[in-house]
Amino acid sequence: MTQTLTAQDAFRAAYENRYTWDEKFPGFTATVTFTHGEQTHTGKVAIKADMSFEVTGIEAIGAQKEIEGQLWEITVHRVRRTFEESHGKNSFEFGETFADGSQEIKVTGAAMGNSYKIHNNVVTFVNRKIRDVIVNINTFDVLNTAEGYLSQGYDSVYFDAATHEPKGTKSLFRDSFEKIGGYYLLTKREITYVENDQVVDQKVFTFTDIQF
Template identity: 50%
Template structure:
């Protein structure tokens, strides 16, 4: 019980150390540019105070879908949810400590089979079952905002949950943030991968970021 409690406390502290937008977050608008090889697409995004969002003025439907997916990622990772709401039905057990000092957290209960690694009060590895596949994310560097950490450089890889077969290649991410007003906003995401054995880079750039006016109560 003591080990389980300490594993829960270790993971809870890292979970609560993530940077999230607070209840006063007003939302914002930005111009977006998507660059894939020689192809460049532009448009506009808006993320609202309730973290709903919209993507407009993108001429190409596939490009709009790609931008939509990234904006969803941005919004969903800034949501502030209480630990018990997200993980209250899970149990936690300490696993191995790797040479870097990262402590493995093994999950049981509702999310049995998931696992994490925590180092320096940050989650540096995520291994989760999502929609029939296991996604594994290794974080290599972070940004200290003074109000929690943001992932800066990380990768992701997918495996079939039944066969263990790797699905697609490894994607390497680098995220850039700027503090605008009281809030840290992503201004760039570079994704490096391979397509048909050749290196490929996808760049999302967000500029002209403007916070929305808070809704009067």
């Protein structure tokens, strides 16, 4: 007897296929270099075993905040939470099936109105409302590891939740990872900002001298 895969089963499989750090993750320190235009800032960062983080050696407050923002992004995507912890209050249903084989997953329950696309056990698109904005994240390049996938190329666009008009510029991310000491760690992130198909800004974060 063939068992029919539910929308929740399909989304759970993609969710659990993400690469995350396990409970033995020891934390690490690294040298960070942040380049924005003609300005370069170099300091130290630490991500601890409990996923807290800190930045030291950066005098410019704006640059420190930029780096802290990236550390938050790193930790929020590498922390390991069960499907029930993240989505236990939601229900899921299938939406549209697209020409490339990707499947829309619509969310009901606590996060009603959000939606995703999954393809080959990868979450390739996120449509999420956060207070008064809607964020769309489109993933177009992943690194498949034996322990799950990592997004290497993706973009994000924000929209006004009331008018659905775009807010700000489109952000294009290119991430590079290296397996060090048994864990995949981000070694470089390039963020390119695009407006009307023109590059208007770029920021680069590199992490070197990584020590557990």
